[in-house]
Amino acid sequence: MRTAYPRFLAAALFLLAVTTFAGAASTSNADSIVITFKDGHQQTFALADIVRMEFRSSGKASGTSIDLPTRSRYVGKWTVGDGQGHNYVFTLEENGQASNNVGSGNHGTWSYVAGEARISWDNGWHDIIRRVDMKYLKFAFTPGKSFDDEPSNVGDAHKNSDPI
Known part of the structure; x- marks a missing residue:
């Protein structure tokens, strides 16, 4: 025993x-x-x-x-998908600032929480870049939803310096 x-x-x-x-x-x-x-x-x-x-x-x-991926793993440019065939570029800066090329471009902030990057955009949307098994995925949440809710869409995420 x-x-x-x-x-x-x-x-x-x-x-x-x-x-x-x-x-x-x-x-x-x-x-x-x-x-x-x-x-x-x-x-x-x-x-x-x-x-x-x-x-x-x-x-x-x-x-x-x-x-778990380290915080520094997320710093840089990421190509992320929306699960519908559209790709965007997210830039996560060391100082916690974030930007993307969606529409006319958006600004936001990001933080490292429990091994993932959580991004809050000025327009109310928010995203998570998270390692799942051996790859990274981007989870998007509409304004009014929390990071704990079901995502509105999920797509692949690749750091631009990584091989695809």
Whole structure:
């Protein structure tokens, strides 16, 4: 029984992390993770501060890990689709400013949250660029919707310096 408990705890933490980082757990409190230790004390970590999580069992170095893209990964020009065959260019600057070539061009700001880029445009639209499996996708939300709602459209996203 003693050897089953650490494995169960590791599996439970892994499932929690996967659902949190994959966007399956879309609650308004999804900006942090709380770890409860054996002695009952808890520690909270902001997801924006976490780059990698490792789960080890039996003291072995091999285990399960989750890698999140870093903030700097998102800085630059991105070609993004709307899922309808139209492509646009988003530019995310180091200072948190954003611009795009939709229509006459739009200005916005962006922030790094839980391993993804969240962009809020001055016209009320907002987008997420998120790594899903081995590629990046752009999720668009109409004015009035939140980042936790169903997106209005989803399309591919490629950083312009990356091979397509």
